[in-house]
Amino acid sequence: MRGFEKLQELKDNMMKPIYEKRRHLGCELCGHTFYDYYKKTGLYGVPNGEESPHPTRKGMIIVHTYDDVFYPRCSKCWCDGTVRDAKTATAIYEKQAEKDRKKAERKAKKDAEPVKISRKLTYANKQAYYDRIDYLAANPNEMTKYEIMSSYFMDKVFWKRFGAGCYELECRHFTIKKHLWDGTYMSNSGKTRMGRFTPYFEVTNNQTGKVREVGTESVKRAIERETRFGKNRRNDPERNWGLPKNG
Numbered sequence: 686m687r688g689f690e691k692l693q694e695l696k697d698n699m700m701k702p703i704y705e706k707r708r709h710l711g712c713e714l715c716g717h718t719f720y721d722y723y724k725k726t727g728l729y730g731v732p733n734g735e736e737s738p739h740p741t742r743k744g745m746i747i748v749h750t751y752d753d754v755f756y757p758r759c760s761k762c763w764c765d766g767t768v769r770d771a772k773t774a775t776a777i778y779e780k781q782a783e784k785d786r787k788k789a790e791r792k793a794k795k796d797a798e799p800v801k802i803s804r805k806l807t808y809a810n811k812q813a814y815y816d817r818i819d820y821l822a823a824n825p826n827e828m829t830k831y832e833i834m835s836s837y838f839m840d841k842v843f844w845k846r847f848g849a850g851c852y853e854l855e856c857r858h859f860t861i862k863k864h865l866w867d868g869t870y871m872s873n874s875g876k877t878r879m880g881r882f883t884p885y886f887e888v889t890n891n892q893t894g895k896v897r898e899v900g901t902e903s904v905k906r907a908i909e910r911e912t913r914f915g916k917n918r919r920n921d922p923e924r925n926w927g928l929p930k931n932g
């Protein structure tokens with residue numbers, strides 16, 4: 686044991702200046718820079734090669750690797766594993782901040798663009814569009830003819846007012862009833878429900894008695910999609926009943 690203790694002492698003496706040196710550090714997550722010391726425990730070690738304390742000669746036992754030198758936690762956000770030397774951390778933080786800024790800029794630009802629902806239905810920007818849905822969910826009598834004629838838009842209003850499901854709404858002299866066309870089916874394994882429901886609306890003019898269906902086109906498209914891609918491969922002999930082709 687004597688030899689081991691000597692090695693330990695040798696190692697401790699070599700390591701001492703590493704732990705005792707005050708360092709300028711930074712957090713790549715929050716951008717905070719601060720002064721602190723390397724620690725003996727932590728999540729991420731200091732990269733190898735930095736101030737290597739052990740000149741090893743051939744045949745000598747390596748008394749130290751960098752396995753036990755760690756960066757401390759961030760002194761501001763208290764994150765572990767996000768601290769580097771101040772320069773590196775700041776560079777990483779600023780790069781990410783710039784990325785986030787550009788992303789927010791792109792989103793703001795997109796949100797400012799007009800929202801086009803149909804040929805006759807356009808809103809000044811995303812906020813105006815959402816505000817309009819909120820407003821009509823509370824005041825359905827204010828819905829314009831073009832809004833009633835868009836199943837996509839009306840579905841948004843119905844969702845806002847009632848949530849999921851089929852409901853009836855009175856709008857001036859119209860009665861609007863939401864229906865859902867069931868395009869769902871069970872997966873080949875029979876475990877998962879696939880496909881989706883397509884909303885359409887029955888609009889009754891209570892003055893004339895005339896009934897009009899809105900969103901029939903969307904349902905037709907959904908049916909076409911299904912016919913084209915097949916509801917269930919296991920029902921399809923042309924696709925080998927959903928089984929892999931083996932030679």
Ligand SMILES: [Zn+2]
Binds near residue numbers: 712
């Ligand atoms: Zn931090």
